[in-house]
Amino acid sequence: MPGKRIAITGAGPIGLEAALYARLRDFEVVVFEKGNVADNVRSWGHVRLFSPFGINSSEWGRGALPDADLPAADALLTGVEFFGQYLLPLSQHPRLQGCIQENTRVLTIGKRHFWKGDAIGRRSRLESPFTLLTESQQNGEQVIEADFVLDCSGTFGNHNWLGDGGVPALGERQLSERIDYLLPDITGKDESRFAGRRNLVVGSGYSAATVIVALGSLTEQNYDTEVFWLTRKSTDTPLSGIDGDTLRGRADLTARANELAANAASKINWFPASYVRQIGKASDGSIQVTIETNTEQGGANCKVLTIDNVIANVGYHPDRSLYEELQIHECYASQGPMKLAAALMGESSANCMTQSSPGTDTLKNPEPGFYILGAKSYGRDSRFLLRIGLEQIQSAFDLIAAEAA
Secondary structure, eight states: OTTOEEEEEOOSHHHHHHHHHHHHTTOEEEEEOSSSTTHHHHHTTTSBOSSOHHHHSOHHHHHHSOGGGSOOTTOOOBHHHHIIIIIHHHHTOGGGTTTEETTEEEEEEEETTBOTTSSTTOTHHHHSOEEEEEEETTTEEEEEEESEEEEOOOSTTOBOOSSGGGSOOBTTTTTGGGEEOSOOOTTTTTHHHHTTSEEEEEOOSHHHHHHHHHHHHHHHHOTTOEEEEEOSSOOSSSSOOOTTOSOHHHHHHHHHHHHHHHOTTSSEEEEOSEEEEEEEEOTTSOEEEEEEEEOTTSOEEEEEEEESEEEEOOOBOOOGGGGTTSOOOBOTTTOSBHHHHHHHHTOOOSOGGGOOOOOGGGGOOSSTTEEEOGGGGGTTOOOOOHHHHHHHHHHHHHHHHHHHO
């Protein structure tokens, strides 16, 4: 749409796809990425996706690239492969030339001449441009204006905390640099950090399962490697499997992680109904972790572990500071946009593959022209699929077309 400018935060999969979609419809586009293109994907590049390439890429994205260079629709790519074979070529497409500003952080977003509490529910807010305060080493601070904003900045990297109730455990903030909140390459480039060491893993999702299976493999090669696994809930197995799971990789990972936890002969020591109470640094440089385990009688037992590595796969949350000066209606539990969060609450299945698109209306916020897309739109809900994010892009542009009319 000539004359209308869209600003996009984040040059990950959804941000890149949204930028290309906008350019194919003749919008002026600028994408702000605090690091380099798809940095988050590259950080877990050694991990293989459960879902196939065909549903992790868009029709317009595949159509913009030569067919001969694209992965097969059923290919299960690693993060490195997804980046190198699709996301990087997408970012280099001629239609996106000059559109992506890497190493540029968006500090906050506002509205020109409007404060947060002004003109509630009025179209005048739509008619005033967004102002984005950005910062880069090259240009310093700048204010950029846009008619519409798509927040595709995701949640990966904005980690939750280890302690009870989601607050930092005692000493955690001071030792956060010693804690892995992402996904280390345990059987690859990071192996020397974990082999022959005492390793603590906290979490009960697929990231934790990925780490546990990798550490389990390491214990078979290096018997001195020890693993302690903390999960918060009191369940028969660390992970609950999905009946008839159509994603074979996910089903196999779940089964293997549960098997390692249940096997008394393995070096995986599982502590259910447990959390980290305190974490500190010993005089020899090791980490001392106090864990608290709830008993069936309603009490709690404490145990101190001497650890070399702590891997905290405790989930991520959205950075809401970007839009704290805008009129955004958030869910009090998930921190995602309220309409979408309410729709997701009606999804009873734990299998993300059974999801259908919640619909265009769920992307609306009280702030006209501002849309949260991708993993960030799900807040703390981990069931997000790239397929859903691609559908969100099309829905957002339907709304933009209506607002711009």
